[in-house]
Structure formats: C-alpha cells, structure tokens
Amino acid sequence: MTGFIAWLTSWLLLIILLMVLAQRSWGHTIVYYVLWMSVLFVVVTQGKSIASIFESGDIDG
Amino acid sequence: MGKQRDEAMATITAIADGTTAITDDTQTSSGDGHPRPAPTPEEETKTTDGQAEDEKPVAPIAAPTLDAKSLSQIEKRTEKRTGEPLPKLEKQKLDEKIASGAERAVIQTKRLLEKTSTPGSITLPLLLLALLWFLIIPVNGKPRIGWLWSVIVGDAGLQRGAGADFGEDEPVSATDQQNVFVQLATVRKDTFNSFSEGEF
Numbered sequence: 038m039t040g041f042i043a044w045l046t047s048w049l050l051l052i053i054l055l056m057v058l059a060q061r062s063w064g065h066t067i068v069y070y071v072l073w074m075s076v077l078f079v080v081v082t083q084g085k086s087i088a089s090i091f092e093s094g095d096i097d098g
Numbered sequence: 099m100g101k102q103r104d105e106a107m108a109t110i111t112a113i114a115d116g117t118t119a120i121t122d123d124t125q126t127s128s129g130d131g132h133p134r135p136a137p138t139p140e141e142e143t144k145t146t147d148g149q150a151e152d153e154k155p156v157a158p159i160a161a162p163t164l165d166a167k168s169l170s171q172i173e174k175r176t177e178k179r180t181g182e183p184l185p186k187l188e189k190q191k192l193d194e195k196i197a198s199g200a201e202r203a204v205i206q207t208k209r210l211l212e213k214t215s216t217p218g219s220i221t222l223p224l225l226l227l228a229l230l231w232f233l234i235i236p237v238n239g240k241p242r243i244g245w246l247w248s249v250i251v252g253d254a255g256l257q258r259g260a261g262a263d264f265g266e267d268e269p270v271s272a273t274d275q276q277n278v279f280v281q282l283a284t285v286r287k288d289t290f291n292s293f294s295e296g297e298f
Contacts, residue, residue, distance in 0.1 A: 059220060063211035070216075072223035079230045086234050086241070 103180045107188070110172055114164050114191070166195040 055071075058064030080087065164172070169192055173184055232242050240248070248254035 063208040065220070066211045066214045066216055069220055069223070072220060072227065076223050076226045076230070079227065079235065083230065083234050083236075086236055090234075 103176075103182065106176065106180075107184065110176065111188070114169060114172075166192060166199070169195065 055068050059068040169188075173188055173192065177184055234241055237245065245254060
C-alpha cells in the first residue's frame with residue numbers, strides 16, 4: 038500500500054507543480070515546451086507501435 | 099595591531115563606499131616622499147593667506163568603483179596581511195553583491211522565458227499525450243484501448259492467480275493494484291482455446 042501511495046502522491050505533486058507553473062507568465066513557457074518534449078519523446082520511443090497502425094494484415098491475422 | 103587593522107578596514111570601507119576620495123599626497127609633501135610636519139600657527143596663517151598665489155588646490159582623484167572581484171581581492175590581501183579574518187561587515191557586503199548578481203540572472207531568465215513565443219496552447223500537447231497514452235503505447239502487447247475492447251467483448255478480465263489475489267481474507271497488495279493492466283493481460287483460458295481452435 039505504501040508503494041501505491043508514493044506512486045499516486047508523486048503524480049499528484051507533478052500535476053500540481055505543472056498547474057502552478059502554467060499560471061505564471063514565465064512558467065507557462067516551461068510547461069508548454071515540457072509537454073511538447075514529452076510528445077516528441079513518446080513518438081520517438083513508440084515509433085514502432087505508431088508505424089504498425091499503417092501496416093496492413095493485422096486485422097485478418 | 100588591532101588598531102592598525104581597524105584603521106585599514108575603515109579606509110577600505112570608505113573607499114568602497116565612495117565616501118572618501120583618494121588624494122595625491124606627493125604634491126603636499128616636502129619632496130622626499132614624507133609628508134610635511136604639522137605647520138606652526140604662523141605658517142598656517144601664511145599658507146591660508148598665500149594659497150591663492152603660491153599653490154593651487156589639489157583636485158581629488160575620484161575613488162574607483164569596486165566590483166565584487168576587486169573587493170574580494172582586497173579582502174583576501176587584507177586577511178593575509180593581518181592574519182585575521184575580516185569583520186563580518188565586509189563579508190556581508192560581498193555576499194550582497196554576489197546575491198544581487200544572481201538575482202539579476204534570475205530576472206533576465208524570467209524575461210527571456212516571457213518573451214519566448216508559445217504558439218497555440220497547452221491543450222494541444224496535453225491532448226496528444228493523452229491520445230498516445232491511450233491509443234498507441236502498448237501494455238503487455240496491446241494498447242489500453244485494445245485491452246478495454248477485450249474486456250468489453252469478454253476476451254479478457256481480472257482473474258485470480260495471475261499475480262493478483264482478490265481473496266476476501268487477504269488484502270490486495272499495492273503492486274497488484276498498480277498493475278491493473280497486468281491483471282487485464284490474463285486472457286481467459288477458454289478464449290485462448292477458442293482462439294487456437296480458429297474460432298476467430
């Protein structure tokens with residue numbers, strides 16, 4: 038249970054931090070670019086999965 | 099020793115503050131490098147009266163402005179000469195100068211961030227991340243939407259014995275609660291059998 042609480046608290050803290058930062062004029066820029074960098078990171082690391090969408094033959098097996 | 103040091107420190111402080119100007123003593127000395135002895139009352143009167151004719155008043159040389167580095171050097175030299183650490187006042191002044199520099203750097207960074215353009219809004223990357231998380235990122239071979247579909251059609255579900263324990267007498271562990279998708283990954287045996295038999 039301790040692990041779960043730590044996991045949940047970490048996510049909540051991160052979200053709160055981002056929300057507070059986004060309220061500031063200078064923090065907004067940080068949050069904006071951090072989010073875009075996250076999108077880029079996911080696209081790069083999950084490129085294979087994204088590419089598989091465009092591959093044919095998976096539905097029929 | 100202590101008195102001399104105090105005097106030296108007072109002079110340095112006065113120069114650093116700009117309250118004291120450095121003057122050229124050689125022009126008022128007798129020529130051998132030593133300052134003149136204190137004048138007698140007669141001499142003093144004479145000098146005061148004849149100053150406009152004989153000697154022009156010496157213009158004071160403006161005290162140089164000290165930056166943090168120079169101040170630090172003076173501080174080190176004085177400490178070395180006197181063999182004692184400087185009083186707190188000088189250290190505090192130096193710290194203040196450094197702090198003001200750091201503060202300036204912070205303000206400049208903030209201004210730069212404010213000036214940087216952010217086309218669109220935060221919503222777009224957030225939405226994209228959510229979509230990628232739900233539709234693309236695979237968990238145990240399928241994206242989350244894939245597992246959701248499997249659960250809806252009855253191909254997958256939470257099951258005992260797959261690293262999870264849902265018994266009433268034993269509490270569910272934290273790891274099991276976190277890895278809900280690991281539990282979802284347990285494909286029912288009958289589904290697997292029917293899949294292998296070519297029903298799909």
